[in-house]
Amino acid sequence: MSDRLAAMPPRWGIDIRGAGPLYHRLRLALEEPILSGKLKEGDVLYPERDLAAHVHVSRVTVRKAIDHLVRHGLLVRRPGSGTFVSGSALRADQPLSCAVSLTGEVSWRGSDTEVVWIERSTSHPASEEMMTLGLSGDSRVTRLTRLRSSAGRPLAIERICISSEFLPDSLSVTSSTDKTPVDADFRPVRAIERIFACNIEDPDANMLGGTIGTAGLLTKRVAYLASGRAIEFTRCLFRGDADGFVTELTFLEN
Template sequence: MSDTLAAMLPGWGTDINGAGPLYQRLRLALEKAILSGKLKVGDVLYPERDLAEHVRVSRVTVRKAIDHLVQDGFLVRRRGSGTFVAGSAVRADQPPSRAYLLTGGISWLGSGTKVECIERSTSQPAPEEMMTLGLSSDSRVVRITHLRSSAGQPIAIERICISSEFLPDARTVTCSICNTLADANFRPVRAIQRTFALNIEDPDATTLGVAVGTAGLLTKRVAYLASGRAIEFTRSLFRGNAEGFVSELTFLEN
């Protein structure tokens, strides 16, 4: 079994010396094993005890890494059976030189969309940002908040968080953040996005011009570098009482 685990996590001996919490490094290593096909759809994951012994971390660390992979849709838990590679996991069969960047532009049906920057700041990361980007409590992050409007009506709030390691000053963003990161040789190559339904509360309800409790849609997108490091965490909150929106996605070859 140790040989199989070593083949599944070939870079763990090196990765353990990298930056970020242990659970985050283990999560990335397991994710790479899934995307590369070392772990295939339907494969059962090794027991937490065996993984913990192989990578020499606590079972709590292993469980936390697995919890995040379940949340991201890479793994699924089946009561009484174990943890399996999810059927919705996307395999990256192309070599690294064929990596693709996914960028999205959102427009509302019937009219064009205006994007306005309403806030820029640099401060310590919040707990969710720390866990998502693999940062320590004494790190610094840049936050940029956009308000998207259509025909003069606010439709979405977009909050972007990037480690100051990659973007030291929010004022340097004069075009798209994607282009700014690419110019600094920090271009993401892939992203994972999750979508949630929720009721909009203040202060977002006031900003969007809707009543507190109005139905909304929240997306959380995490963009990754080719190394597997999470570089950008974007949360977008959309009001749900407009006529609808269309997402235009562009794949850019690296």
């Protein structure tokens, strides 16, 4: 076995059982040692063939898992050199445990926000949603999209995607303060949020009252069950000229 594989956590690559496609389970197994710091910036992953043999899956499965981590900035491919842990794979030392709500509340400094629902629907998942939540193309997801404003000024668009297995009725969420009505067994125990600078394009620019190409801030948060399965994927697009904002997460009693 290679030095790098031998240095990985003992449970990595041995137990990838659980719900969802193989590539999704493998992606979680790769993601955990990166986000926990067991694999450091600049650490190299061995070739796809070696990884596939180590976990007894196909190279196609390994490639799909790695592709996802590359797109999300945790890994970087360097032609002719290999695949490395990215310098952007940083984790704040504040794990989100026992979160009671799938949808965190967002507010701005010194202001109360207003909410307008843009979409509450159920449909098949898009490609990014399939990859993030480990769903198949014939699965169904519930989408919740809302526009947050303050004093009549649009500030953010929030897009929430949850498998219909956990939230079958989009209309059961009726206000910004409602707790998402899922069974207690399906409460998320941790979440990972990534933050990106971006340029805002239409139709989002129009909804936010800005011009096409103006600066914005995009956050992508994935909430996980204790089993490691991703249960919720939330994307928030903020105006770049907002005074500041606070994300509040609610926790269950231990």
